[in-house]
Structures are given as structure tokens and as C-alpha cells.
Amino acid sequence: MMKHLGVFFPQNTLNNLLNKLLEPSASIPKEQALSYRLLAGIILLLIVLSFVIGIVISFISFGLNTQTFVSIASFFMLVSAYLVLASGRYLFPAVLIIGIVATSPMFTVIVDVEQYLNSSALGLSTLAVLLTAILFPNRRSILLSSAWVGILLLSLLVFLPITITDLVTPLAVLVAAIGFTLVFDSHRNALEQLRRQELVAINESLQVEIEERKRIEESQARLVAIVETTSDLVGSASLDGHPSYINRAGRQMIGLDLDADISDMMITDISPAWANEIIGQIGVPIAMSRGTWTGETALLGRDGREIPVSQTIIAHRDANGNPTYLSTMMRDITAQKEANAQLAANAKRIRDIFDNLAIFALMLDPDGKVVEVNQPIYAITELKPNEVINSLFPNTPWFGHSSEMRDLASHLVQQASQGKLITVEMSAIVAHGLIIDVLVTVGPLLNDHGKVINLVASGVDITALKQAEQEQKRLIKDLQAAKRLADENSRLKSEFLSTMSHELRTPMNAIEGFTGIILKKMGGADFNAKTEEYLHRVHSNSRRLLQLINDFLDLSRVESGRLELAHQPFAPAHLAQRWRDEISVLAEKKNIAFEVAVDPDLPSTLYGDEEAISKVTINLLSNAIKFTEQGGITLKLEARETTWNIMVSDTGIGIPPHARDFIFEEFRQVDQSSKRKYGGTGLGLAIVQKYARSMGGNVSVKSELGQGSTFTVTLPLHIAE
Amino acid sequence: MLDLPNDLLVGWDIVVIDDEEDSLLVAQVILLEYGANVYTASNGQEGLEVIREVRPKFAISDLSMPILDGWGLISELKHDPEIQDIPVIALTAHAMVGDRERAVQFGFHNYLTKPLTVETFIQDLVKLLVDIPVLANELNI
Numbered sequence: 001m002m003k004h005l006g007v008f009f010p011q012n013t014l015n016n017l018l019n020k021l022l023e024p025s026a027s028i029p030k031e032q033a034l035s036y037r038l039l040a041g042i043i044l045l046l047i048v049l050s051f052v053i054g055i056v057i058s059f060i061s062f063g064l065n066t067q068t069f070v071s072i073a074s075f076f077m078l079v080s081a082y083l084v085l086a087s088g089r090y091l092f093p094a095v096l097i098i099g100i101v102a103t104s105p106m107f108t109v110i111v112d113v114e115q116y117l118n119s120s121a122l123g124l125s126t127l128a129v130l131l132t133a134i135l136f137p138n139r140r141s142i143l144l145s146s147a148w149v150g151i152l153l154l155s156l157l158v159f160l161p162i163t164i165t166d167l168v169t170p171l172a173v174l175v176a177a178i179g180f181t182l183v184f185d186s187h188r189n190a191l192e193q194l195r196r197q198e199l200v201a202i203n204e205s206l207q208v209e210i211e212e213r214k215r216i217e218e219s220q221a222r223l224v225a226i227v228e229t230t231s232d233l234v235g236s237a238s239l240d241g242h243p244s245y246i247n248r249a250g251r252q253m254i255g256l257d258l259d260a261d262i263s264d265m266m267i268t269d270i271s272p273a274w275a276n277e278i279i280g281q282i283g284v285p286i287a288m289s290r291g292t293w294t295g296e297t298a299l300l301g302r303d304g305r306e307i308p309v310s311q312t313i314i315a316h317r318d319a320n321g322n323p324t325y326l327s328t329m330m331r332d333i334t335a336q337k338e339a340n341a342q343l344a345a346n347a348k349r350i351r352d353i354f355d356n357l358a359i360f361a362l363m364l365d366p367d368g369k370v371v372e373v374n375q376p377i378y379a380i381t382e383l384k385p386n387e388v389i390n391s392l393f394p395n396t397p398w399f400g401h402s403s404e405m406r407d408l409a410s411h412l413v414q415q416a417s418q419g420k421l422i423t424v425e426m427s428a429i430v431a432h433g434l435i436i437d438v439l440v441t442v443g444p445l446l447n448d449h450g451k452v453i454n455l456v457a458s459g460v461d462i463t464a465l466k467q468a469e470q471e472q473k474r475l476i477k478d479l480q481a482a483k484r485l486a487d488e489n490s491r492l493k494s495e496f497l498s499t500m501s502h503e504l505r506t507p508m509n510a511i512e513g514f515t516g517i518i519l520k521k522m523g524g525a526d527f528n529a530k531t532e533e534y535l536h537r538v539h540s541n542s543r544r545l546l547q548l549i550n551d552f553l554d555l556s557r558v559e560s561g562r563l564e565l566a567h568q569p570f571a572p573a574h575l576a577q578r579w580r581d582e583i584s585v586l587a588e589k590k591n592i593a594f595e596v597a598v599d600p601d602l603p604s605t606l607y608g609d610e611e612a613i614s615k616v617t618i619n620l621l622s623n624a625i626k627f628t629e630q631g632g633i634t635l636k637l638e639a640r641e642t643t644w645n646i647m648v649s650d651t652g653i654g655i656p657p658h659a660r661d662f663i664f665e666e667f668r669q670v671d672q673s674s675k676r677k678y679g680g681t682g683l684g685l686a687i688v689q690k691y692a693r694s695m696g697g698n699v700s701v702k703s704e705l706g707q708g709s710t711f712t713v714t715l716p717l718h719i720a721e
Numbered sequence: 722m723l724d725l726p727n728d729l730l731v732g733w734d735i736v737v738i739d740d741e742e743d744s745l746l747v748a749q750v751i752l753l754e755y756g757a758n759v760y761t762a763s764n765g766q767e768g769l770e771v772i773r774e775v776r777p778k779f780a781i782s783d784l785s786m787p788i789l790d791g792w793g794l795i796s797e798l799k800h801d802p803e804i805q806d807i808p809v810i811a812l813t814a815h816a817m818v819g820d821r822e823r824a825v826q827f828g829f830h831n832y833l834t835k836p837l838t839v840e841t842f843i844q845d846l847v848k849l850l851v852d853i854p855v856l857a858n859e860l861n862i
Contacts, residue, residue: 513747
């Protein structure tokens with residue numbers, strides 16, 4: 001459209017004009033809009049004024065004729081158009097009015113074709129402008145349509161038989177209408193713009209305000225929710241101590257209903273007197289001067305119990321810095337207090353244990369600096385803590401007597417700090433210059449990552465132990481010496497006995513031998529009957545003496561451990577035969593029976609000391625014969641699983657029960673009379689028992705007084721070498 | 722008890738070696754009573770000389786003696802081919818248990834236990850001699 005117009009007008013001029021006319025509302029400042037409104041008013045006033053003047057002049061000069069009437073109608077038409085445009089409402093009635101007004105000349109001046117054309121041209125053109133304004137409420141289209149009407153009118157002027165004067169009024173009206181419309185429109189636009197701007201501004205500020213308020217409300221709600229859900233007491237109070245707010249947790253703590261009225265309360269009601277004293281004399285004054293105060297006070301719980309709390313008091317001020325009210329927060333620290341008390345109790349317990357240990361104990365840092373020392377160390381050294389704490393372990397006073405000990409202590413610290421546990425015997429100097437022996441162990445304390453965090457040294461006083469050990473060593477030495485002496489004595493005794501027996505035996509052998517020879521009248525011996533009787537007595541006594549010496553020698557040999565037992569094969573049956581041969585002579589002499597029974601299960605060859613076994617058996621058999629006057633004696637050899645038995649039974653006088661306990665002791669017979677009666681040395685059974693035991697066996701006796709006795713020798717059954 | 726004839730050992734040369742004079746004499750008297758020719762020595766050294774000279778049927782030797790004891794005697798005897806076949810009977814002290822077994826192991830023919838009594842000496846001796854085939858035949862039983 002601009003381009004088409006550019007054909008007729010210089011482009012820039014038209015643009016500027018259009019811009020000025022059409023776009024003033026785009027960015028009209030408030031002041032400029034006002035001046036436009038004023039300008040529009042003045043223009044409107046001038047137009048109305050020119051119309052009125054025009055009508056008045058027409059009326060005066062022409063009277064009430066068609067022309068005058070058209071002018072008046074045009075005027076009302078303009079007013080109507082203005083109203084319609086201004087209001088933007090009543091579109092349909094406005095169109096109707098304009099239509100009627102525009103066509104009215106056709107009815108009023110129908111008689112005059114010239115007037116009709118004149119009137120209708122004017123009416124049509126005006127109607128066109130107005131319709132355009134209504135249908136296309138665009139200032140540019142109004143302008144263009146108006147231009148079109150203007151051209152139409154000019155063409156009327158050319159083609160119709162009307163004069164220019166006939167068109168003066170309609171043209172004036174048209175131009176006025178266009179100008180008016182444009183001015184008015186821009187005026188209206190400016191106003192609308194202005195109003196819109198104002199509205200937008202108001203709206204914006206309202207929006208901001210609403211959002212601000214919303215934000216504040218939300219944040220307040222959040223704060224309230226926090227305050228209401230916290231487990232601490234939160235409250236506020238006036239400066240004179242009337243609480244204005246106590247949160248839910250606070251109410252629960254002090255046993256106040258959630259909806260209870262607190263306006264009559266005093267803030268001092270919720271704490272015990274001592275706490276109020278702290279709050280009143282320290283807490284509030286400090287909060288007033290510094291803003292806040294925190295300290296430990298207490299609350300009175302709903303059950304009257306004091307709840308220890310950590311309390312913060314905040315003094316709030318107004319814009320002038322004057323305190324307005326106070327608020328407080330109180331946190332229940334019961335658990336914390338209990339935990340602290342528990343910790344303290346634990347620490348004390350550990351310290352008590354540490355101090356009451358019967359050993360010396362100390363804690364070192366990884367460099368060997370003394371951190372803690374237990375009571376036993378203080379007790380024995382009579383040192384004060386400041387004399388040892390923070391000293392290096394090797395430099396502590398108790399190693400002051402020996403550089404060797406200091407070096408050893410350094411070594412211990414070094415080893416322990418590398419994670420090793422090491423124990424050594426040390427000496428330490430304690431109170432009054434005493435030196436004690438201590439068994440010291442130093443080891444590391446590790447954290448969860450295996451790093452050495454401390455060293456623990458413990459010591460046991462082994463002074464007494466060491467002395468006891470020395471004493472014991474000495475005792476053992478003494479004992480060893482005594483034992484050596486005793487052994488030596490025993491050996492000497494045995495040797496003496498052996499030698500004595502041998503020396504005694506040699507002449508006895510000679511006496512025995514020669515009396516035997518004489519009695520057998522060998523080698524030319526001769527004597528009379530009396531001599532023979534006396535010689536017999538000498539002979540039998542010499543035998544008794546020899547037997548005694550032999551028995552004695554046997555015993556001493558067993559006792560001194562010099563009895564060497566053989567481990568040779570022998571045939572039990574042959575042995576039994578040998579014993580039978582030897583004993584049957586004696587049995588025959590006393591006219592008693594002698595039976596020998598050998599168990600067929602007994603192995604034909606056994607291992608052992610044939611002579612020792614014989615000695616035992618012969619001894620028992622001799623005894624049996626000695627104490628048996630009638631009946632007989634029996635020798636039985638019996639096999640058992642791992643042993644074999646030699647049983648010697650007799651039908652002799654038996655052994656009274658009381659005597660069974662001691663008959664195996666040396667020189668013991670049942671009584672002295674039997675000794676006289678039966679002879680013997682009283683060593684026989686002792687030899688039997690000792691021999692049996694040294695062969696790994698034993699001897700037992702069963703006896704019934706007057707019925708006889710059975711001696712059983714049990715020996716281990718050795719069937720192989 | 723065996724009843725042994727008095728001429729049991731007639732013509733037999735027997736060497737008895739003992740450092741105890743009485744003990745030696747008792748043995749000598751008893752052996753003489755049974756008709757033996759008895760040669761005596763008072764220690765092992767002497768005993769060996771006598772044995773080499775006499776070449777007896779057998780010898781009886783005490784174990785514990787001065788100069789050369791019974792053990793030394795049997796050792797030298799067994800190393801001398803001239804005399805090593807002559808049986809030697811040891812005289813052991815009473816209850817010297819270890820000695821008896823050792824005696825046999827060392828080469829003694831057997832042993833007799835002191836003291837020597839009239840009743841037992843000759844009988845025990847005969848029991849041993851019958852174990853030696855060469856001599857058993859020559860015994861006048």
C-alpha cells in the first residue's frame with residue numbers, strides 16, 4: 001500500500017506523515033499523550049465551532065434551504081459518528097442512524113436532481129468513510145477510503161453540473177471528518193495506551209506484591225512448621241516475662257495443653273528457681289546487651305522433674321535498636337548429661353582398674369613420652385605426677401641408676417612403636433634408693449587401621465620372686481649336695497655291708513667247711529661222742545650265722561639297688577623239678593607231704609632271673625615246711641594272661657590277721673616265741689617280697705589261723721627275650 | 722641225695738685256684754677224700770702255670786683274686802690252644818647273680834656257689850661233670 005502511495009507522494013514525506021499520524025501511540029510518554037488529548041480537544045472544538053459558524057452563515061445567507069439542511073444533517077451525522085467511534089458500542093444502532101441520516105436527503109430534496117446528487121454524493125461519501133471506519137477500524141484504511149471519497153467528489157465536480165461552491169461544504173465536512181477521526185483516533189489510542197500502560201503497571205505491581213506476600217507467607221509457614229515440629233522448646237515473651245508463644249514441643253515438655261491459654265503465665269513458671277536466677281541475673285542481661293546468650297539451665301517437666309536444658313535467649317529490637325521482646329530456645333540435654341555422666345563413670349572405672357592393678361602400668365605415646373602412670377608406680381616410687389608425666393620413658397627417674405636400663409628402655413620403646421610386644425627383666429630404683437627387679441612388658445596399642453597410637457608398659461615386681469629363685473637355687477644346690485652325700489653314704493653303707501658280709505662269710509665258710517669235714521671224719525679227723533655232739537652244735541650255729549649273713553647280704557643288695565637281675569631263658573618245669581629235689585628231702589625229714597603241680601598252659605620257656613625266682617620260691621617252701629607239723633605243702637605254678645603265679649600252700653599254723661600286715665617286714669615274725677620255736681632270721685619273707693618286687697611282681701598271703709597259709713608270688717610273664 | 726663212692730675221682734688231676742687258704746683247703750680235703758690228685762694255686766697267674774704243667778681233667782677257680790682274677794684266667798686260657806679245652810668251673814660268691822651268667826658267657830664251663838660244704842660240694846660238682854661227655858664216662862659212678 002505504501003509503495004502505491006509512493007507513486008503520488010515523495011516516500012519520506014509520506015512515511016513521516018503516516019508515522020506521525022498513525023503510530024503516535026506506539027510509545028507515547030504520559031506527558032505527550034496529555035498534550036495530544038489537549039490538541040485533539042482544541043481541534044474538535046475548532047471543528048464544531050466552524051460547523052456552527054458555517055451553519056449560522058448558511059442560515060443567515062440562504063435561509064432554511066436544502067444546502068442549509070444538508071449542512072445541519074452533516075453536522076449531526078458527524079456528532080453521531082464521533083459518538084459511535086468514541087464509545088465503540090451501539091454499533092448497529094449507530095450504523096442505522098448514520099444510514100437514515102445519509103439517505104434522508106433523498107426524501108427531503110427529492111424535487112431537485114442537482115440537490116439530490118449533491119446530497120447523495122455527500123451522504124455516500126460520508127457513509128463510505130464511516131462504514132470503512134466501522135468495518136475496518138484501522139486508521140490507514142480510513143485515510144485511504146477518505147482519499148477515495150475526496151477523489152469521487154472531485155469527479156462529481158467534473159462530471160456533474162455543480163459548481164465548486166456546491167462542494168465547499170461537503171468537502172469541508174469530509175476533511176474535517178477525516179482530520180477529526182484521525183486526531184480523535186490517535187487521541188483515543190494514546191489514552192487507551194496510557195490506560196493500558198497504567199493498568200499493566202498496576203497489574204505488575206499487584207502481581208509482585210501478591211508474589212511477595214505469598215513468599216513471605218510460605219516462608220512463614222515453613223518457619224512455623226519448623227518451630228512446631230522441632231523437639232526443642234521455642235518460645236517468645238514480652239520484656240516483663242509474659243510468654244506470648246510456646247511451641248508444641250515446649251508445651252509437651254512442660255506439660256501444657258497444645259491449645260492452652262498462656263496469657264496469664266509468667267516465663268519464670270517453667271523453670272526451677274535456680275535456673276530462673278541464672279536466666280534473670282545472667283542470661284537476660286547478656287542477651288539484652290549482646291543480642292544472645294546461651295547457657296545450661298533447666299525446665300520443670302510435667303511430672304515436676306527437672307529437665308536439664310541448653311538454653312539460648314535472644315533479645316529482639318525494633319528499628320531504633322530498643323529491645324522489644326525476648327525469645328528463647330531450650331534443648332533437652334538429659335541424654336547428653338547422662339551420656340557425659342556415663343562417660344565420666346567409665347573413665348573413672350577404667351582409671352580405678354588402672355590404679356588398682358597389682359602391677360605397674362603406664363601409657364606412653366608412640367614416641368615413648370609418658371602419658372599416664374598408675375597408682376602402684378606412684379606408691380612405690382613416691383614420685384609426683386609432674387616428675388614423670390611428659391618425660392620420655394627412658395629418662396624417667398626410676399631408670400636413673402643405670403645407663404644400661406635407660407638404653408634397654410629406649411630399645412623397648414623403639415620395638416613397641418614398631419608394633420612389637422617385648423618383655424624383659426629390668427631393675428628400677430624406687431623410693432629410699434631401693435632397687436627392685438621388674439619384669440617389664442611393652443607393647444603397642446593399635447587403632448582400627450593398625451597404626452600404633454599408644455604404647456602400654458606394664459611391670460611386675462619380681463624382686464621377691466628373684467630372691468625366692470636364688471633361695472631355691474641355693475636350696476637345690478644344698479639338696480643336691482645332701483643327696484650326693486646321702487648317695488655316697490648309702491653307697492658306702494652298701495659297700496660296707498657287702499664287704500662286711502663277705503669278710504664275715506669267709507671265716508664262716510671255713511668254719512662251716514671244716515666242721516663238715518670233721519663231722520664226716522674226712523682227712524683223718526677223729527673224735528669221741530661228746531666232741532661230735534658239740535661239733536654238731538658248732539656246725540648248726542655256724543650255718544645259722546651263715547644264713548643270717550647271706551640273708552642280710554641279699555637284703556642290702558636289693559636295697560642298695562645293686563641287685564642285677566638276669567633276663568635269661570629257663571624252663572619252669574625244670575625249675576619246679578629242682579625245687580622238688582631240694583625240698584622233698586626236708587619234707588621227708590618232717591614226714592609231711594609235698595606236692596608239685598605245673599599248669600600245662602604255662603609256656604615251656606620263660607625269661608627272667610632263674611636264681612632270683614628260686615631264691616623266692618625256696619624261701620617260701622622252707623617257711624612252709626618250717627611251720628607245718630602235719631598234712632602237707634603244695635607248690636603250684638599257674639599261668640595267667642600277662643603274669644604267672646608261684647603258689648606255696650601249707651597246712652601249718654596259719655598267720656593271725658593282725659600279723660599279715662607286717663610279716664613281710666624285716667626281722668618280724670608273728671611273735672617272739674615262734675622265733676624261738678621255729679628259728680629263722682625273720683628276713684625270709686622280706687627278701688621274698690623285695691625280690692618279687694624287683695622282678696616287677698609282688699607277693700600276697702591268704703591265711704586262716706590253724707588251717708594253713710597260701711603265699712602267691714605273681715611275676716610278669718616274659719615269653720620272649 | 723646221691724650216695725657217691727669214695728673212689729669217684731681216683732686218678733683224676735684237678736687244679737683248684739683260690740686266694741682264700743681255708744676255702745682252698747676245704748675243697749682240697751673234700752676232693753682228696755674222693756681220690757683225686759689235687760693241685761692248688763692262690764691266684765690266676767699261678768693257676769695258669771699249674772694248669773699248663775699238670776693238664777688236669779678240669780679246674781675250679783675262684784673269681785675274685787689278686788694278681789690275675791678268674792676273668793683274666795679264663796681269658797688267657799681260652800686264648801691258649803694248648804689248654805683251651807680244659808673245662809674250668811667258676812667258684813662264685815653267694816648270690817652274685819650277675820657273675821654266674823657272665824661266667825658262662827666268658828668261657829667257664831659252669832659255676833659252683835660258695836660256701837663249699839661237705840654235703841653239697843661234691844654232689845653239685847658231679848652234676849656239672851656229667852654234662853661234660855668226656856669226663857662223664859670216666860666218673861666212677
